Amino acid sequence: MSGGASGLGFATARRLHEAGARVAVLDRDAEAVARVLREWPDILALTCDVAREDALAEALTKVYERQGRARIAVACAGVAGARRLVSREGPMPMTDFLQILHDNLFSSFNLLRLVASDMSTLKPLGRDGERGVAIMTSSIAAFDGQIGQIAYAAAKGAVAAMTLPAARELAQFGVRVLALAPGLFDTPLLDNLPSETRAALAQAMPFPRRLGDPDEFADLVLHCIGNVALNGEVIRLDGALRLPAR
Template structure:
């Protein structure tokens, strides 16, 4: 799909990988709507790229529907959906004091990362399939965000790995489900990227993390994620695929 002139939605677009993706789509001519709970940061990025920022809780059907309505009113029907919003946590199954990990923590991560992403997909897909087809019969494309932790999760990452593993596993059936409408779906599984969260770590810790990456021996740049996400949109044959973007990293147990 040619990005120029298309309306695009980016969940989690206020910072990190989402902001970089919003910038790349805008650079290629898309009309970008940033869907994020952090409206202050979202509006800052939106002003920079000539887009709009909408407050959105991806786990809430009403919130997502309202955001989709507002984005469509401003930019027209969206054919490009970037699902990048997510949260992380790390808690051992059995805590240091011998108590079990709180179930609420596990449920929250699954609800945001997996269920929230699916919520956006189902609501946006119902709109996209009703659009007129473009060249080659294509109507739209979803790009979801998993993680290298979906495959080599570390100690304490049960919730995060389960949520991202669910997204990876959902990719092929999602692509098969939507193929009849000319809608594609792919997932990016990033490794260690220099997001605002990692940037807060001491420099020595950042360097230690970077040293574990075979090549390039540095943390990934958010712009590299955005470039891949946009490239997936433009390459019609990319469908039903989970793409690791990690410099050949295979994470150790801890």
């Protein structure tokens, strides 16, 4: 799984490990990868920018050699980014926009295309002949993008938009594709916010009136893996939150 060394990805990697899966974590944060290895020596954790074609292909070769070929792929790699389309400094630089796409969209697409290609050649399993499942991470910003989130919303919206056509294309191989769209979760992305701001965000949640727990995201990932009828869907996990304009 990508982005598995922190936040939602870390919680999901831990839950998969507890469930008995042979887990491989890919993350570009070398220090976070080292922490994963200290905690779980039997997990394969590699430092890798999954948006880079050559880097991910090389990492997946190591994963398949060590942990076996993947039937489950979870794409959690991504970063938040806020910048207005037009500010006092002028229009948003294209480099800023492309960097957000690189981190949040290209990383998901690159993992999806490579693992789906390999999954399509695996032996089918069970009564339905399933070969594998890929679960990507979108965001409620894909639907409720706020002021300053134009690049992030575009990236997460593209992840959501890829889900159905990918599921339709890969259905012939018995490979499912899903995307989860989390709302406000208690992850390192929010660690730098003042406590008052975190409390205000929690109060904005209709119910439950708190930030999401990363384990709840991991629970949904495991349910998606086990429920073969789920396919081609973008699932919001947000406590009924709808983001305001700002």
